[in-house]
Amino acid sequence: MCGIIGYIGNRPACEVIVKGLKRLEYRGYDSAGIVTEEGGELFIRKGAGKIDELTEKLGFLKMPGRRGIGHTRWATHGVPSDVNAHPHTDCTGKIALVHNGIIENFAELKEELLKRGHRFESDTDTEVIVHLIEEELESTESFEEAMRRALLKLKGSFALGIIYTGEPDRLYFVRNESPLVLGIGEGENFAASDVPAFLEYTNKAIFLDDGEYAILTKDSYVVKNLDTGEIVEKPVHEIEWTLEMAEKAGFPHFMLKEIYEQPGAIRDAIHGNADVIRAVAEEIAKYEKIFIVAMGTSYHAGLVGKYLFQRLARKVPIVEDASEFRYEFEDLIDENTLVIAITQSGETADTLAAMKLAKKKGAKVLAIVNVVGSMATRIADLTLYTHAGPEIGVAATKTYTTQLTVLTMLAVELARVLGTVDEDYLNELENGLKSVPEMVESVLKYDGGLRELAESLAEKSDFFYIGRGISVPTALEGALKLKEISYIHAEGLSAGELKHGPLALLEDGVPVVAIAPSGRTLDKMVGNIEESRARGAFIITLGDNEELKRVSNAFIEMPEVDELLSPIVYVVPLQLIAYHLAVLRGNDPDKPRNLAKSVTVE
Numbered sequence: 001m002c003g004i005i006g007y008i009g010n011r012p013a014c015e016v017i018v019k020g021l022k023r024l025e026y027r028g029y030d031s032a033g034i035v036t037e038e039g040g041e042l043f044i045r046k047g048a049g050k051i052d053e054l055t056e057k058l059g060f061l062k063m064p065g066r067r068g069i070g071h072t073r074w075a076t077h078g079v080p081s082d083v084n085a086h087p088h089t090d091c092t093g094k095i096a097l098v099h100n101g102i103i104e105n106f107a108e109l110k111e112e113l114l115k116r117g118h119r120f121e122s123d124t125d126t127e128v129i130v131h132l133i134e135e136e137l138e139s140t141e142s143f144e145e146a147m148r149r150a151l152l153k154l155k156g157s158f159a160l161g162i163i164y165t166g167e168p169d170r171l172y173f174v175r176n177e178s179p180l181v182l183g184i185g186e187g188e189n190f191a192a193s194d195v196p197a198f199l200e201y202t203n204k205a206i207f208l209d210d211g212e213y214a215i216l217t218k219d220s221y222v223v224k225n226l227d228t229g230e231i232v233e234k235p236v237h238e239i240e241w242t243l244e245m246a247e248k249a250g251f252p253h254f255m256l257k258e259i260y261e262q263p264g265a266i267r268d269a270i271h272g273n274a275d276v277i278r279a280v281a282e283e284i285a286k287y288e289k290i291f292i293v294a295m296g297t298s299y300h301a302g303l304v305g306k307y308l309f310q311r312l313a314r315k316v317p318i319v320e321d322a323s324e325f326r327y328e329f330e331d332l333i334d335e336n337t338l339v340i341a342i343t344q345s346g347e348t349a350d351t352l353a354a355m356k357l358a359k360k361k362g363a364k365v366l367a368i369v370n371v372v373g374s375m376a377t378r379i380a381d382l383t384l385y386t387h388a389g390p391e392i393g394v395a396a397t398k399t400y401t402t403q404l405t406v407l408t409m410l411a412v413e414l415a416r417v418l419g420t421v422d423e424d425y426l427n428e429l430e431n432g433l434k435s436v437p438e439m440v441e442s443v444l445k446y447d448g449g450l451r452e453l454a455e456s457l458a459e460k461s462d463f464f465y466i467g468r469g470i471s472v473p474t475a476l477e478g479a480l481k482l483k484e485i486s487y488i489h490a491e492g493l494s495a496g497e498l499k500h501g502p503l504a505l506l507e508d509g510v511p512v513v514a515i516a517p518s519g520r521t522l523d524k525m526v527g528n529i530e531e532s533r534a535r536g537a538f539i540i541t542l543g544d545n546e547e548l549k550r551v552s553n554a555f556i557e558m559p560e561v562d563e564l565l566s567p568i569v570y571v572v573p574l575q576l577i578a579y580h581l582a583v584l585r586g587n588d589p590d591k592p593r594n595l596a597k598s599v600t601v602e
């Protein structure tokens with residue numbers, strides 16, 4: 001996730017762009033850059049660091065020109081650095097481009113471009129795009145046509161802002177699976193990843209759809225279809241948000257916004273790992289002794305990973321809380337050990353210590369991380385990124401579902417390398433994973449109903465979350481979300497454990513949330529629900545089997561999904577229930593008491 005802002009009009013472009021970048025900083029903040037144009041010359045300033053520092057250091061506000069594009073980066077390919085910051089230029093220096101998204105086939109495209117003599121300055125996937133346009137421009141007079149032809153070669157997600165010295169009066173913006181919205185002004189026009197970037201100047205917006213591009217001049221705009229080049233008529237929306245609302249895309253809290261970003265984040269996680277997962281699976285296939293280490297929500301992702309590895313790759317990892325691992329397992333780690341560390345921030349002290357210990361003992365370390373360039377990525381031998389973009393709410397939401405996405409891809413690929421499971425089933429799972437974002441979209445539509453449910457539960461003081469098999473970690477995660485932001489006591493446990501003690505706590509009206517996707521143990525789960533009901537518990541069930549309605553006080557009907565993919569979809573209503581309960585009880589879910597986003601001390 002990165003931020004893009006473009007401006008063409010009569011104001012100094014740099015001023016509009018710097019302000020826009022500040023408003024987009026939530027989308028990424030490891031580096032930034034600006035290109036402006038005056039007198040047929042491009043001016044580019046860019047570097048690693050925060051926007052305020054760079055504005056000062058590089059003199060962003062002294063850049064000439066009335067048209068330009070800015071970019072704030074959240075690294076995906078290539079560490080945060082001056083050369084990897086956007087914009088990127090072609091070999092002639094006439095085209096400059098910024099990008100938000102991930103180009104899946106960049107490695108092969110880059111290899112071909114290098115063979116044909118193109119010079120690359122950065123390690124980014126983005127740079128291939130600008131060289132591809134340069135190449136197409138050799139065989140056509142029309143920049144627009146060259147751009148279209150080049151972009152049709154890309155696989156993956158991209159929102160682009162493009163400037164070309166050969167056309168002094170226009171800017172190009174493209175959208176494919178990464179957000180882009182136009183701002184329509186009087187004698188000036190804007191484009192940005194998100195409305196707040198230009199809301200100060202205009203509240204008229206056009207939301208581009210996937211596979212569309214726009215050509216902006218200061219007095220006009222046109223939107224076209226990328227495949228055909230034909231004009232598309234687009235409605236102009238009047239935005240009624242205040243600036244503060246717009247920063248959270250109209251959501252009252254970042255947490256809710258991030259819950260709603262999950263379909264896009266999961267898609268990015270799939271795209272971002274499609275071309276690297278095989279190599280990682282091949283590297284780790286030989287290890288029998290596998291530990292998964294993590295804390296909190298990332299630990300719950302690790303527990304889901306255990307079920308995936310067991311069922312698909314027939315390997316049984318030991319999942320350990322990193323704070324325990326670092327003191328308990330030293331003697332068991334050697335060069336035949338694989339340690340998989342899962343961490344959103346890449347800076348959690350206990351997880352880093354566990355990784356360092358593993359390295360010291362000669363183990364291979366794979367990190368699954370959200371923040372590019374974080375410490376965990378520097379310690380690990382191998383890294384897979386979750387591509388969720390910055391998460392501002394303290395409670396992990398989209399970073400959890402993207403961790404699960406990456407773990408699913410890894411387990412499927414490992415099974416493929418090892419030949420442990422029928423290929424047809426692996427293909428089915430892979431295709432199923434691609435439709436998970438739509439399932440999450442459908443579940444998000446229950447938000448209103450879940451809020452009403454939360455209203456009826458706001459006075460409760462204890463919750464139980466139960467699941468079986470791969471749904472046990474979902475139960476744990478549901479309980480953690482509730483505890484950390486609503487401050488209501490909650491326990492997550494395997495449903496089979498109920499009658500070994502916790503059942504004693506159930507009495508009239510105590511909420512029991514049952515995670516019950518169809519699968520191996522659904523009938524056992526029904527038995528556990530009956531057990532709880534008989535003690536007067538208020539049963540809230542998540543499932544896809546109608547039969548569950550009979551045994552529930554509230555039934556949340558979930559889309560049919562393979563049990564192994566269900567953790568990604570089933571956690572979403574639990575996040576929403578926790579969110580609404582926190583708000584109803586007067587808490588700020590973005591900043592829960594006593595908690596920090598990243599726990600960098602032991």
Ligand code: F6R
Nearest residue numbers: 296297298343344345348395396
């Ligand atoms: C809960 C939450 C925490 C983190 C934990 C690990 O919502 O966010 O439990 O999951 O502190 O953090 P990372 O993943 O950054 O290592």
